[in-house]
Amino acid sequence: MNDAVVKVDRLTKHFAGRPVVEDLSFAVRRGEILGLVGPDGAGKTTTLRILAGVLPADSGAARVADQDVIRDPEAVKSRISYMAQRFGLYEDLTVDENIRFYAELFEVAAAVREQRARELLAACGMTPFQRRLAGQLSGGMKRKLGLVCALIHTPQILLLDEPTTGVDPVSRRELWSILYSLVFQGVTVLISTAYFDEAERCHRLLLLHRGRLLFCGTPAELKGKLPGAVLSLASSEPRRLRAALAGADGVLSAMAMGDALHVVVDDPARRIPELREQLGAAGLGFGDITTMGATVEDVFAYMVSRQEAERGR
Amino acid sequence: MVEPPSILVEELVKRFGSFTAVDRVSFRIAGGEIFGLLGPNGSGKSTIIRMLCGLLTPTAGRASVVGFNVAKEPEEVRRHIGYMSQKFSLYDDLRVIENLEFFAGLYGVKGTLFKERIGWALEMAGLKGSEALLTGELAGGWKQRLALGCAVLHRPRVVFLDEPTAGVDPLSRRRFWELIHQMSADGVTVLVTTHYMDEAEYCNRLALIDAGRIVAGGSPSEIKRTAIRGDLLLVECAPLGRGLELIKRQPGVLDAAVFGAALHVVVTAAERARIELAAALASAGVEASRIEPIAPSLEDAFVALTGGHPGGSERAQ
């Protein structure tokens, strides 16, 4: 990739003898949103910290914005913006004071700062809260203020560590719409998330599990990895349905949900009539059968279980 | 005869000074049901749970758990409930077995039952053979199942779960919910609080809560079906930014936003909009590769129900 603005090669980091990031390589193109997706302990935060120059790596290479962050972690800091998971807002400072503080650390001229703060605050719907103490904002507002502070020096690369954790869905959408508008301006975004549903919003994904890369590609490519399709059988007794389908031909796995049974089958066209017949014969009622798109979580679970099965062998 | 509800909440109110954290909330949960309270942080979920556990006194209204009034008989209530928080209040420096023994002692599990229940919990959590491990060394998923084991050692009839699987890997999460569905089949009532849309899908019934009020209720599919006025379309086009600008201006479009490499567009009528949008994009030179209706997610439903005021649950503190 020639236009890569972030390039990571065989990055490794251990804590207390355990690998948290192992042999990780990837590249990010200008103007793309790359999602680091995985559960807690996958190595998302560690990877972002290394790229932001706040944590040294054990081995491997990483270039961010034409700077070697492994050799000179300080050089990268003025060229990017990193937003930590617990974003460093000073709760005893007001919204304006926080913005001013970060602007000055990045040497943003006062006039530029005021102009940009006005625009960013308006985009977040936060203009009325300028004089409020940061500690008195809601969780969603705090994240948005964090983003405003992170964007005040107009960085070309954004590293965001779980910016949407614990945020209400409306604020989450606002955050994403801000990210998309930045990407339209050519900004590159690396974002980590433990929410698998959020992965679908990224242009490309790194699926991480226990410090290792499971998959790298677009959400659509990822979903192609799941053999067959996911069916949803509406039912108030999903567990009984599942018991009846145990060992049925072509059923790869089944998961009881709140008011449905999710079944992964190899060939939906062939299996749907079979399932109807089988359940009818067992005297079990059910509602619609719908074909659902596989979720990122479905694929993740499938990949990890296959990996575990291979290791078990 | 109708079975009495396991949890009954009527017009429950909790005020802290001038701030109303819970505003006339009512719901009833049948025995063996898995009921979810879904809402963002600060929406009042934990305040409701704390009142149901008898830890906070309601300002007004009434609530009972397995027939006991939470305000008048909090001790009775606590004997019949199990509570597992998101932070898993386990002692990291104790061994697995020591944590179980500690909680068994705390709940007054005695005699032959002591060994039996601990054995059961180990079996359930899949931790047989790992009794001597330090709890702090367990991976997230195991720790979570141990926490559940500790919370239900005394065979409670009601279990409260506070964001039980946030951040846990999907396989562990699926195993965990499998256990919860098993408990529910055995007649245990489960009340889950979460802000996590994925977690809510595992509940039989949900109440969406925002700014202390219940804004919608029903099964996950009911909520998804009824919350959005209009239909949801997925539009793939290039360039995306121009497509978005264009679509936003079209009549019959209620909302449009970027979603990954595509657009999510809420329209009044899907079939008509498909044709109209395709024509509009084509005439502006935007190439549309795909326009099709998709099923709304729980998050779409939530946003539609609470999005009337930007910032969702932003309230004066």
Next chain:
Amino acid sequence: MNWRRTVAIGRKEFIQVRRDPRSLLIAVLLPLIQILLLGYGARLDADHIPVYVYDQEASQNSQALLKHFQASRYFDVIKVVDNYPALVRAIDADRCKLGVIIPWDFSRRLDDAHRTQVQALVDGTDDNSAQLAVGYAQAVVGAYSDDIQLQWFALKGISQQATQPLSVDYRTWFNEELESKNFIIPGTIALVMALMGALLSSLTIAREWERGTMEQLIATPATATEIMMGKLLPYFVIGLFDAALCTAFAVGWFAVPFRGSLGTLFFTTGLFLVVILGIGYMISVATKSQLGASQYALLVTLLPTSMLSGFAFPIDQMPAPIRAITYVVYSRYYVSALKGIFLAGSGVRDLAPEIAAMAVYAGVIVFFATRAFRKSLR
């Protein structure tokens, strides 16, 4: 070093102090409370000490000496007894704090050698007032004649030091009113600076770790030196303000003489603040927790400054090994400078040894402090 970033950090820190009741308390109220408590404490136990006298000679000379005691407002001669046991009993029964014994050959030795001795017995249970009593007695005797030596013994709670004869030396005091407050209050400023400076600066880095803002701060281009300078700047200013406040109180309220120049005061105070803030900062970097940091800060500042700096307990009266230790106690030089500035009107030249010692300290601490903090999470 980028001045703009340093000032930005300093301004932020200052706003935080202003909005944090606990920091404000330490910065403003604590100095006032300390100077009031110690100022009054020093005054209250200072006068009308009850005295018993056993005058073995009963001559004109001995009467003249007793008149000096009587005339001083620090002593009340309650009774003159005619035997030693009566004197001891009076002290044991707490009827007096000080017993003065004038020997039978008082006049003769005074005539022969122009040297004689007076014995003083003190109630040693309260070490502080015993020392004060002895100090005043020395002064009274000294005022009568420079050649009379005072021998004193502590009766109750005899300590090693109490059995040694004292040599008298007035000139270092420059405190002819013989008021202990004049001696103690200037030293209090050192205590205030040490406590306030170390407590506030020890919280500064630890607070960022605890509140989770540190990760964000080290992700900015601000250098470690800028972070340190910016964070300590407000406390330096607050420290100088506190010094001015305490000086105003000392002079205006307690009527302590101020004979030196404000310039010298602020110069030496500034040097001392560099040392103290540097120590507090290093503690903060090392502990990463506010509670731990404040405990260490108390340990390394309050203890040596109150016990070993000569602030209340004169260094030359300490046993030799302890006296040796005081040379490494950074605050002794500042205390000594403060007393010089207040009471003797010493200038920068007079205080050259003290200033040199503090400058060495400041240099060493700045050297280590700038290297203490690394911009990394581990």
